Amino acid sequence: MNGDRRGGAVRRPRVIEQAPVPPGPLAELKKLVYELYLQAGAPSLDVITGWIAEDDALPGAPERDTIHRIIRDNALPPSQADVVTVVSVLSRAARWDPGDAAERARALWVAARMDPGVGVPLARVTDPFALEVHRPISLDEMGELPPLPVYARRAHDDRLAAVVARARAGESVMAVLVAGSSAGKTRACWEALQPLREAGGWRLWHPYDPTRHEAALRALDRVGPRTVVWLNETQEYLGGEDAERVAAKLRTLLADPARKPVLVLGTLWPEHFDALTRRPGSQVSQVLDGAVLEVPDAFTGADLTAMRAAADSDARLAWAVDHAECGQITQVLAGGSALLERFHTAPPAAKALLLAAMDARRLGHRNALSRAFLEHAAPEYLSDVHWGQLSSDWLAEALEYACRPCKGAPGPLMRTRSREPRYRLADYLDQYGRTLRRAVLPPDGFWRAATSTDLEDLTCLGLAAAHRGLYRDAAQCYKSARAVHQLLDLRDKLGFDDPRWLQWAIAHVPLDDIRAVEYLLVRSADHAAALLARDPAAHVPVDDLEAVCGLLSWLSGAGAAEQVTTLADRVVAWFPVGDHEGLEMLLEHLHQAGATRQEEELARRAADSVPMNDPQVVRRLLSLFQANDYIEQLSVLLARDPASRVPIDDPGAVADLLLLLNGPWPGATGQIATLLARDPAGHAALDDPWSAGDLLDRLHRVGAADQVAKLAGRAAAHLCLDRPPGLGQVLRRLRELGFVEQMTALAERAAALVPADVLLIELSEFDVAELLPQRVAEDCPVTDSYSAKRALRALHKAGATEQAAVLARRITEQVSLAGPGVLAGLLERLAQAGLSGEAATLLARDPAAHVALDDLERVGRLLVALRGSGADDQVAVLAQRIAAGTSLDDPKVLLRVLELLHEAAATEQIATLLDRGPAAHVLLGDWEAVWKLLVALNQLGAAEQVTALLARAVEHVPLDDAKAVLWLLANLPVEEAVALAVRGPAARVPLDDPEVVQQLLGQLAKIDAAEQVAVLLARDPASRVSLRYDFGVHRLWTRLRMLGANEQATSLAERLPPEGKFDPSVNTGHPFGREPDGTPAEPWGWDDLD
Template identity: 30%
Template sequence: MPSADTVTALAGVLKLPVGELLELRRIAAEETGTASAGVSGPGRPIGQWDPHELEVHPAGPGKGPSGADGVRALPGYARREHDQVLANAVTAAATGRSQIVVLVGTSSTGKTRACWEAVQPLAEKAWRLWHPFDPTRAEAALEELHRVGPRTVVWLNEAQHYLGDRKFGERIAAAVRQLLLDEERGPVLVLGTLWPEYAHHYTAPPTPGGDDPYSLVRELMAGHMVSVPDTFDTAALTAAAALAEQGDTLLADALTRNQNGGRITQDLAGAPELLRRYEQPRQAASRALLEAAMDARRLGTGLHLPKAFLTDAARDYLSDHDYDLLTDDWAEHAYAELAEQVHGKQEPLRRTTPRPTLRPPTPTTDAVTTPQTSAVPVFLLADYLEQHGRTTRRHLCPPASFWYAAHTHLTHPEDLNNLAKAAKGRHRLQWSHHLFQRAADHGDPEALTELARALVEAGDLDGAETLARQAADHGNTFALYLVAELREEAGDRDGAETLYQQAADHGDTGALTYLAVMREEAGDRDGAETLYQQAADHGDPDALIHLAEMREEAGDREGAETFTRQAADHGCTNPLAHLAKMREKAGDRDGAETFTRQAADHGDTYPLTHLAEMRKADGDWDGAETLYRQAADHGDTNALNRLAEMREEAGDWDGAETLYRQAADRGGTNALTRLAMRREEAGDRDGAETLARQAAGLGGHDALARLVMVRGMAGDRDGAETLARQVTDLGGTYALTRLATLLKMGGNRDDAETLYRQAADHGDPDALTHLAVMREEAGDRDDAETLYRQAADHGDPDALYLLAEMREEAGDRDGAETLYRQAADHGDRDAPYLPVEPSDIFNRLWPYGLDPDGTPTSPWEPSGSVELREHVPPRPS
């Protein structure tokens, strides 16, 4: 087989088209199996390149669409407008016409990745790719450009290194232009990328009489530059979201941080370096600042973090050794390090200036005002690091310096409130109290209410009432209700009524309704009706409902209907349903139907379906069906399901299926699930699976999970397990967990444990907890403890409580308390599966709360004040 150089030389001597001869050589090489033999010219087949070798930025740790681990993963690719220009150039090159395209965009906007994606069709056609790089980019390009043969992509990423070179740039531009014009060496595709400032510099016309150092570069790029936008538009975001839904975790993570206005590629490109800068800082103080910022954001502060707060907060994040090494100017050095940019023009922690809030002038201000900005330096944490902190630090309670700095430097009531709640959720009760007080000092009504609640719990009703009135003065009347209810429970009806009246005086019309209820219970019906009417006049529909019920009980049906209609006009349909029930019970079927239809006209179909059920219970199936159809006509999908069930009970399977399908067409996954179960019962397993998958496609994965259970209970272990795995592939690990539970209940503990482990491997922390329980029941306490801890690390805090209970039952009270303390550090949460509320456990163990380091807090009084010590070097306790 002759080499490509030999064929090119022969073509020149014989005056034959070099492109055709090289194509014949390629075909002959493929037919004889020697396609790789005798290949000459720079570059290598496109398929042999790794995209990162061509300077495509890694997209951060995690898994790409292929599931591969490591920082070299690439996310899926969402195409944008410039991709079509590249595709057109690739098509032209593939058909024999040499092309050049230079993508122009700011750092990390996806230029290089776009070029890589564009050349993939050429890889299938055995094209080569050459990336001139050694000894320098410019020298390599100038030395080898004359050797580039047909069907080659010339890769000029960061083209300023080639075209902008002071010594060789113009010569390289001339050589590239000659390559594009030389038909005997074509076709070739030249791809380049540039930042806008370079493109502007190279293409700017020369000044009269001045030098023109880029004349050939300007001529080469004229008409071949394509802009790459900084952000994803709506179409690109939609495409990225679709890839994320298909399992692309890198894109999914980036989209969760899309508050940056669609800067997806910058986020992905900067993530690895941001993480490295956090994990491997030049100085420990830099990491301390980042961790203080991470904790502030995950516990609820706003985006803009004051410098003074971060500086003081960071101290206890340092070890004693690192703290002793701090210099007087440590903060300035740390902030300077964190201000250095990474890819995508991102900084780990950057100083920012919040935009001023612009509002129309009030009558007391000048027509034109100058917006004032805060003189306090504030900083913004990189989105990626914020998200990283929420994941990796979720189980940690910040140290004392954090809480002290928040109390000392933060002034925004919402920040203080959120941190106070976070402290309370972690049983740091004393700091919670002081942060609420700090927010209350700024007039925050929510903080005043929380402080009032604390005094109520401490039995200080008078102090609570004082704070409740202050909160009401600032627009929050909830605390007044709280104290009023306690007064009422204590028999102080006058005191309760006074507080309700105060709430009403602050514009809370609901308080008038409470007062009216108290008058009604006391037998003062006239007074109650007057208050109800006042509340109704202030727009409280609940008062109209009470009035309607009072008139109905008094036999004034016309008055009851009047108030009911008024309530409906205010958007409240409950009284219509109530009157419909009363009419039905009284035998007034026409009146009942009238009110149900009125409710339906107001958007509430429940009265229609409820009345239909009453008719069905009385044996009036025709009447029930009529009402169900009316509800369905008003958009109630569940009414179609009820109709289908009636058809089933009557033995009309075809009619039932028709109605179920109508419900499914309206998005009713329950209907598809019911159909699937019917098909399964009839022995049509394929039909059942098809319908269940249709339901899953609409978001109703429960249909497949129910099939798993049905087949498992029927003894079809293999069929159930196969289906469970399919559900898992769709993202629902619960099917495996349910099947494992079913096997466990049936005594098949070994297989149950196997399935639990498989579900756990797919990310289900509940499965780990189930496994831990099984190991504990089997007496393997060590393995159970390991699994409980794994479950907690994977997001199931219940596991810590269960492990603590295990320790308590074994008599290890100290070990149990340690675990409960770790659970407290996770923060407040609902615990529906635990027999005791976490707060009850914490209050039993530590009635005064915990200090930030986890030690029990010394006795203190919520109404008292605790002296706060200044937190500056030397480090205080």
């Protein structure tokens, strides 16, 4: 073979890399082609082209570039004949059956061609309303207009465009737009697709059938490159029981290099975002982290001006601009105001339908409400008079009213595309209802309607009922939904000991809910036989590997051998052996469960199917097999000849493989021989010293003396020196192996080509290093402070005292005096090296008079360094400059300056600073910083400044800043705190934060400000505080009771249940829960549930 010579080795064509392809028939086809290519010895494109030219009987005649795409690209080749041709010639060279290989290629090509993947080509996505963009209003007098109004871009559009640009450039990214209903989130996502349309080749997938989260779970694993995943109403995907699984699949998708680029677009309301991210470590929180883009709810400033300009060309925009309040133009445009009007003027039956829909949505029901539920729930919202006035056709009439469009936009309810009649509540009314109905409990019949109709939503509804103290309704929801985990947790909470709860759960737990099955087995070991009799191992899904492993462990511990065998057989048959982390976990649990046959079968499958072109995966599997003594499977893996597949120019991969092969494993000796025959020493890339050093070591360990010698020679002449770290390792290896000449040659090359100060540490133990210190001392650029300090440190570490002094003199004579950090570091380095004379040279240049003072921390470090050098006069000069020049307005800066001066024992300079009267000038906005400054001043004995600052704080604190008032009341001396109370903060402080309110009440009571306590209580905080903060609410309730404000405490407690905050420690006297009317529930038990 002809080729260029480099370091005495033949330069062979580089192996074509395998393109990552997502799972599916195309991946199988690409895997087949690449496996043949490697088995054939990775021939060059010219060689393959020659083989094809020699055989006229082949079905195709692909040219060189086409062959490369067939092997390398992740797209389906357009010609089946070309694929079969390439497979045929490669199979001959690989000594496979050409006919069998060609037939497999044909079948896989057809399957890949027929596989639609997920989504549709973006070019065919032309209907924005199919993607749930709100239909705009339309009025008869507006005439013919395009489907969507003119779009006015805002700041969030630019941020979203940047995310889309990253996707177009090849990244997998996610963006979730957060704003209230009808603020323009989905329209912004629609507009952002334009660059991808222009790029071509993109698809869009909108998972919604049969439900959003079910569709996502089924097909997220099949999403391929250049796909937009459209997750409008993202809470429908990332909320509910399967939220963590969907989020995990999204994270896997975004991190998978085989499937990039992918763009995930979503939308959320703020309250949904808040609910989804309350658990910081959850999969949902992590997938949303960094993906959120906020969209303003209103147009203001320049955005409003631009929208008014756009309105000149679109009558819909003009109408919306004229009728919008507070800039909420998109809401009007989407029919928001018309929807409110339709709701408020609805006849009784239609309003009842909408109220039932609002309650169902805010309590957790999917936005797909069945006709049956609405029919049974709506009458509960009607008075007896209105119910008696309804016609027999009341439901159809009410639905017709609710579904009628509003000014061209969808009406309050919209029929969905589903097999059974279901209705979607308009987003705007959905959000409006959450505010309107927040403090209202639905009527008792609401729960009966829910439990008799929409079973799949009952777990969420049961949770909502439990949070409102409606325990009997919650239990009925859980029972109807067969949510045994929640049902039994509620039983435990109520202290019921009736065994029928557990017996029913065991008899009715859905066997397709593996976590519920495992939960029951763990908590009811005494009754496990009844559940095992239902044969859960044969029915539970096996795609939740963590849960399967947990169930295997339990079954094994319980001695359920038949169940272990059944479950092990099923999970091994299903398991995708490409999941290498999961493989390790499953093998471990099979071993612990005694499922030896399945363990060996799974290991054998892994050995048979691991992609041999991925050295990292092969290395990991070899290591796993060796650690677990899978000798037979190890033999199978080695029989697949990894030594002939590892990239021979990758020294790290070759070194790792040699390390694993160097042991008493069947076939290992032959694999080592195969690998050495490929001449790794002659082909290894020498761009990484660490990998080259490792390969030298591993070749030596297997006794490949000729290879070691060849690699030593090449390293001496050609090792890349752009990355010096690791060079020392190579030099040590060469010396240990006796290649002194090569070691010296490499060291001399390095000394001539690499900056000397960089090499000092790497080469300090080698003879060639004797010349380096002088080079460093004479040539190091002292204007580069970082390099200069590094060089000085290296000289000191190398013991080159004389050269360190030379360099130090150069530095101290030329270094800039402006940087305090540089000067401090230099003084420290000079002290460590014992170069006192050079330090004196630097100090003689009077750095204290010239250094910049804008970085206090570095200035403080310089003060310490000057004191350590004994330069008391410089300390005094610098401290005086600080004291005289520091701005007096920032309390944090003043505090830090006082600390620095105190640490430097600069008593005179502290007095200078205090003489400037900082108490009269410091800004009072940051009250925590002000208080810390007061403490520091007090510790310094600055009584006059303390008094002045306290007086200013008491006089000027804004009384509507509740936290500032609270901070001062809690920290001021009693006399000043009373003076603050006299100003009357109780009448001014906001009452939204219950924790702040209760602390204010406590502080006011502590200083005997009874009048202020009375004023604050008279403002009725119990009815005004936000209930969002559970801890603060409970503490406020306790505080009110302590102060004797029992009516307010009761009022606060009564607010909790309707908003889902029922607390037995606050809402006392309800051992069995409560009724919707607020009265305590009568005793009830298992017999009261249907």
